[in-house]
Amino acid sequence: MSEPVAAVRAVGVSKRYPTVTALDDVSVEIDTGRMTAVLGPSGSGKSTLLHCLAGLDTVDSGAVYIGDVNLCGLDERRLTRLRRDRIGFVFQSFNLVPTLTAAENVVLPLRLAGRSPERAWVARVIDAVGLADRLGHRPAELSGGQQQRVAVARALVARPAVVFADEPTGNLDSLAGAGVLALLRRCVDEFGQTVVMVTHDPIAAGHADRALFLRDGRVVDDLPSPGVEQVLERLRAPRAAA
Amino acid sequence: MIRVTLRGLRARGWRALLTGLTAAVGVAIVVGTLMVGDTADRSGGSEGVDLVRTIMLLAGGVAVLVGGFIVNLTMSVTVAQRTRELGLLRCIGADRRQVRRSVLLEALAVGVLAAAAGLAAGHGVAVVLRAAVDAGPFQGDLPAGGSVLSGRTVVAAFAVGCLPMLLSALAPARRAGRVAPVAALREVAPSAGRMRPRRIGAGALALAVGLAALPLAVATRQGLLLLPGAASTLLAVRLLGPLFAGRLADVLGAPLRGVVGGLGRRNAARSPDRTAATATALMIGLALLTLVSIVFSSIEKAVLNDVHRDHVDFQVWAGGPDPTVRRAAPMDPEAVRRLRALPELSAVVTVDCVATGGATFCAADPAQLARVVDLEFSAGSLAAVTSGGVAVSDRDGRAPGATLRVGDADLTVTAVYRATDNFNAALIPSAELARIGGAPYPMTALTRVAPGVDRGAARSAVARATAGFPGLDVHDRAAFHAHDLAQFRNAGRVYRALTALAAVLGLFGVATTLALSIVERRREFGLLRAVGMGRRQLRAMVRVEGVLIALVGAALGLTVGVLFGWAAAAVLAHSSQPTRFTLPVGALAAIVVLVTAAGLLAAAVPARLAARVDVLRAVAAE
Ligand SMILES: Nc1ncnc2c1ncn2[C@@H]1O[C@H](COP(=O)(O)OP(=O)(O)OP(=O)(O)O)[C@@H](O)[C@H]1O
Ligand SMILES: [Mg+2]
Numbered sequence: 001m002s003e004p005v006a007a008v009r010a011v012g013v014s015k016r017y018p019t020v021t022a023l024d025d026v027s028v029e030i031d032t033g034r035m036t037a038v039l040g041p042s043g044s045g046k047s048t049l050l051h052c053l054a055g056l057d058t059v060d061s062g063a064v065y066i067g068d069v070n071l072c073g074l075d076e077r078r079l080t081r082l083r084r085d086r087i088g089f090v091f092q093s094f095n096l097v098p099t100l101t102a103a104e105n106v107v108l109p110l111r112l113a114g115r116s117p118e119r120a121w122v123a124r125v126i127d128a129v130g131l132a133d134r135l136g137h138r139p140a141e142l143s144g145g146q147q148q149r150v151a152v153a154r155a156l157v158a159r160p161a162v163v164f165a166d167e168p169t170g171n172l173d174s175l176a177g178a179g180v181l182a183l184l185r186r187c188v189d190e191f192g193q194t195v196v197m198v199t200h201d202p203i204a205a206g207h208a209d210r211a212l213f214l215r216d217g218r219v220v221d222d223l224p225s226p227g228v229e230q231v232l233e234r235l236r237a238p239r240a241a242a
Numbered sequence: 243m244i245r246v247t248l249r250g251l252r253a254r255g256w257r258a259l260l261t262g263l264t265a266a267v268g269v270a271i272v273v274g275t276l277m278v279g280d281t282a283d284r285s286g287g288s289e290g291v292d293l294v295r296t297i298m299l300l301a302g303g304v305a306v307l308v309g310g311f312i313v314n315l316t317m318s319v320t321v322a323q324r325t326r327e328l329g330l331l332r333c334i335g336a337d338r339r340q341v342r343r344s345v346l347l348e349a350l351a352v353g354v355l356a357a358a359a360g361l362a363a364g365h366g367v368a369v370v371l372r373a374a375v376d377a378g379p380f381q382g383d384l385p386a387g388g389s390v391l392s393g394r395t396v397v398a399a400f401a402v403g404c405l406p407m408l409l410s411a412l413a414p415a416r417r418a419g420r421v422a423p424v425a426a427l428r429e430v431a432p433s434a435g436r437m438r439p440r441r442i443g444a445g446a447l448a449l450a451v452g453l454a455a456l457p458l459a460v461a462t463r464q465g466l467l468l469l470p471g472a473a474s475t476l477l478a479v480r481l482l483g484p485l486f487a488g489r490l491a492d493v494l495g496a497p498l499r500g501v502v503g504g505l506g507r508r509n510a511a512r513s514p515d516r517t518a519a520t521a522t523a524l525m526i527g528l529a530l531l532t533l534v535s536i537v538f539s540s541i542e543k544a545v546l547n548d549v550h551r552d553h554v555d556f557q558v559w560a561g562g563p564d565p566t567v568r569r570a571a572p573m574d575p576e577a578v579r580r581l582r583a584l585p586e587l588s589a590v591v592t593v594d595c596v597a598t599g600g601a602t603f604c605a606a607d608p609a610q611l612a613r614v615v616d617l618e619f620s621a622g623s624l625a626a627v628t629s630g631g632v633a634v635s636d637r638d639g640r641a642p643g644a645t646l647r648v649g650d651a652d653l654t655v656t657a658v659y660r661a662t663d664n665f666n667a668a669l670i671p672s673a674e675l676a677r678i679g680g681a682p683y684p685m686t687a688l689t690r691v692a693p694g695v696d697r698g699a700a701r702s703a704v705a706r707a708t709a710g711f712p713g714l715d716v717h718d719r720a721a722f723h724a725h726d727l728a729q730f731r732n733a734g735r736v737y738r739a740l741t742a743l744a745a746v747l748g749l750f751g752v753a754t755t756l757a758l759s760i761v762e763r764r765r766e767f768g769l770l771r772a773v774g775m776g777r778r779q780l781r782a783m784v785r786v787e788g789v790l791i792a793l794v795g796a797a798l799g800l801t802v803g804v805l806f807g808w809a810a811a812a813v814l815a816h817s818s819q820p821t822r823f824t825l826p827v828g829a830l831a832a833i834v835v836l837v838t839a840a841g842l843l844a845a846a847v848p849a850r851l852a853a854r855v856d857v858l859r860a861v862a863a864e
């Protein structure tokens with residue numbers, strides 16, 4: 001097969017809150033070994049989609065598959081295990097457990113699973129995020145950019161099927177943000193990691209292999225190899241039309 | 243401002259509830275003890291009733307102390323958690339006074355509610371306490387009928403509910419008033435905060451004073467010195483606690499393996515001040531419990547030791563069981579002869595005495611006496627006491643070589659033995675009795691049942707032999723000991739139950755603080771859940787934290803309790819109460835096991851709270 005198998009699949013996913021429909025019959029396939037950016041105006045359902053794809057939230061209708069596992073059929077314990085073993089997360093902020101050092105935060109998912117970390121792989125991941133000299137530090141002693149890089153290392157360490165990142169650069173200045181984006185890009189290129197990233201930033205989206213545009217809980221556009229210009233244009237277009 | 247306060251109170255309902263609940267439990271215990279005390283008041287003063295009242299007042303006082311501690315703790319945690327919100331209030335124009343007043347008003351509202359709730363719950367406590375008192379050694383001392391609620395109790399309830407609340411809110415309220423408006427804009431991590439040197443200095447001083455009381459009290463035999471000593475030590479632990487509480491939790495948690503245990507251990511150590519404060523609240527009750535256990539087991543040990551050294555089965559007195567009468571009335575020698583003739587008895591030892599110059603001197607055949615009581619000589623021996631010498635008991639206090647003046651002669655102490663509760667006479671050779679004055683008479687006969695003879699049969703034989711002699715009283719030592727010990731153990735149970743109340747209140751503090759800090763760390767729990775921590779692991783982590791905090795309290799409580807228990811036993815050893823210091827290892831181990839179990843219990847609700855944290859809520863940026 002030359003066409004990559006979908007790492008994550010959403011089939012007709014809807015998510016309704018009492019007053020809004022956050023996701024409205026969304027069907028997407030996330031390509032394995034690629035970086036997918038999710039864009040859209042505030043309140044369009046980006047975070048909700050990410051949470052549903054990652055098994056952090058339940059869907060009201062439709063189905064979500066990680067590989068060939070249907071998340072809807074899983075009970076709480078299996079879902080937790082799946083998150084631990086197959087999914088990595090990078091959040092916008094507060095990614096790290098404050099009482100643990102950077103190194104301990106990185107291997108936390110493995111330790112929770114009762115697995116002993118593979119030395120060589122951990123070393124490689126830590127080397128990739130460039131934090132070899134900060135391993136003994138607590139999160140409070142790290143800059144925001146460093147904290148996000150530790151979070152990326154943690155997301156990678158269990159060799160998950162997919163890494164989800166919700167505005168991972170949202171709290172960072174542009175330089176630190178660029179560092180984190182380059183790092184995520186390297187994960188895709190070097191480790192063949194599948195990455196899904198929510199972002200507001202057209203430049204961030206420019207690092208991606210594909211851009212999904214959401215509006216009012218629907219996927220309204222799907223750009224392969226988006227350039228910054230294109231993204232800007234798409235983001236602006238509907239507003240111009242309105 | 244009042245509207246803001248009330249609305250804030252509603253929004254933080256659960257926090258207010260936790261603070262209020264602790265205060266209410268404290269109030270309930272105070273109310274319960276006061277109600278039982280008032281019942282005692284009603285019945286006028288017998289010695290037992292006075293004791294009940296005193297014990298109840300003491301227990302109530304301890305409850306006030308511990309409750310105040312916990313309320314103080316929860317208030318400061320709550321205000322710390324509100325820093326952001328108060329900063330926001332400052333941002334939109336509230337001045338310091340308004341912020342301060344808002345905090346105080348909230349405290350007052352919670353205090354009033356807690357007092358009302360505690361007043362109601364106090365009736366239940368009174369019923370339980372009453373049952374404990376009635377089952378114990380004070381059986382029948384209290385008048386029948388329900389406990390009364392006096393005006394005094396109501397006033398005390400509101401004072402206990404509101405005053406610690408307001409006092410505890412004062413410092414946080416001042417701090418809240420100082421919250422910089424920018425605090426609202428910053429993510430404020432509750433800072434560990436450096437300890438001020440003044441605090442360390444005061445703590446060290448309090449510790450020195452507290453510990454100095456120990457040798458001082460023992461040396462001067464002033465047990466009362468231990469009270470301010472203990473108070474000062476408690477204060478020292480509260481002040482200095484943050485210096486070591488975190489590390490102590492870490493050390494106690496050292497045997498825990500695995501990531502969950504490790505995280506729990508770090509959480510227990512992460513805010514040393516809070517851990518120290520919580521542990522101190524628990525420590526007070528546990529220290530008391532330890533102290534009471536030690537004192538009672540030390541006394542019991544001494545009593546049991548007396549019992550073991552005493553092989554007398556039946557003792558025959560002239561003049562009944564009243565000791566003042568005993569001394570005056572000599573036994574008829576014919577009665578002694580009849581007792582000696584009984585085949586049921588293997589030993590009949592008479593102790594002959596003369597009373598002279600206000601003191602009584604006795605003589606008994608050393609070999610015979612040794613068959614009915616182990617005198618355990620610490621110096622010399624009875625057989626070696628010669629003319630001009632005297633053997634005294636250790637309760638007499640005289641050392642070998644000291645002299646005793648009798649009339650115009652001097653006797654030199656040449657032997658010292660350990661008194662029993664039944665035997666502490668000054669012993670001299672038989673031949674000397676007549677020399678120092680008066681006519682010697684047999685004062686008592688100590689008898690022992692022959693091996694293989696039924697006790698009941700021996701008892702009737704002794705009764706028959708002494709039947710014809712008015713005023714002779716047969717005393718069954720074994721039955722007496724059994725009754726004595728039963729009384730004593732009952733009293734121990736009442737004391738332990740009362741001190742355990744304080745420990746229970748302390749455990750409430752552990753649960754409250756734990757619940758508060760869990761809400762504070764909601765995002766962290768969400769994060770852990772997101773990266774794959776199972777609910778069960780999360781609960782285990784919180785339970786580890788609870789148990790470790792409780793164990794820090796136990797370690798501190800046992801240490802302080804053992805120190806002061808030892809001193810109390812040492813002081814008592816020189817009193818009329820026979821006491822031998824013993825470490826009730828079994829009881830102390832039981833305390834540790836119970837505290838561990840109770841720590842698990844205290845952590846149960848917080849653990850469930852934590853496990854129920856919604857991953858999404860926690861993860862989504864606010
Ligand atoms: N817990 C909730 N309860 C009710 N409505 C919710 C909840 N969570 C999200 N929503 C609504 O669902 C919609 C989608 O929210 P979502 O957080 O996915 O938006 P988003 O695209 O991530 O926005 P942003 O770029 O601001 O982060 C919004 O209208 C939001 O108000
Ligand atoms: Mg979002």
